[in-house]
Amino acid sequence: MKKFVFAVFFVIGISIPGIYGQTKNDDIVKLLRVSGADKMSSQMFDAMMAQFKPLAPNANWAEIRRKANLDGLLYECIPVYDKYYTHDDIKQLIKFYQSPLGRKMVDTSPFIMNETMAIGQRWGQEKLGPIIMSELK
Numbered sequence: 001m002k003k004f005v006f007a008v009f010f011v012i013g014i015s016i017p018g019i020y021g022q023t024k025n026d027d028i029v030k031l032l033r034v035s036g037a038d039k040m041s042s043q044m045f046d047a048m049m050a051q052f053k054p055l056a057p058n059a060n061w062a063e064i065r066r067k068a069n070l071d072g073l074l075y076e077c078i079p080v081y082d083k084y085y086t087h088d089d090i091k092q093l094i095k096f097y098q099s100p101l102g103r104k105m106v107d108t109s110p111f112i113m114n115e116t117m118a119i120g121q122r123w124g125q126e127k128l129g130p131i132i133m134s135e136l137k
Contacts, residue, residue: 024087028078031090034097036106038074043110045070 022030032038045068049061081090096102 024082024090025078027087027090027094028081028085029074031081031094031097032074032077034094034102034106036097036109037077038070040109040113041073042070 045065049064053059053061085093097106
């Protein structure tokens with residue numbers, strides 16, 4: 001019986017910190033991961049590197065990616081989220097991004113971003129460009 005009671009308290013003891021012992025910084029990192037921010041930064045990095053590849057076709061791009069340490073970038077964003085959100089806000093955002101609607105948002109965001117960027121480029125060329133050119137004349 002003593003072993004059973006000890007086992008129950010042991011399991012409770014190790015599970016409570018995982019549920020309630022998260023620091024705000026830990027939860028911010030979790031938010032960045034569940035919201036897809038880490039994947040978005042990776043996609044942006046790849047897009048930037050695609051522009052450099054023609055300049056150095058023989059470069060070891062896998063090594064450059066490793067040295068860039070995108071996880072380090074994730075951790076550098078913690079103070080920004082800490083500044084604008086309370087710990088409770090962060091927890092609620094994590095819940096949202098783990099919900100079906102939040103997952104849908106994460107899954108569709110890259111497509112939405114690509115399509116809206118194309119709209120923005122077209123708008124800039126067709127609408128904004130002529131306005132700027134006429135003002136410069």
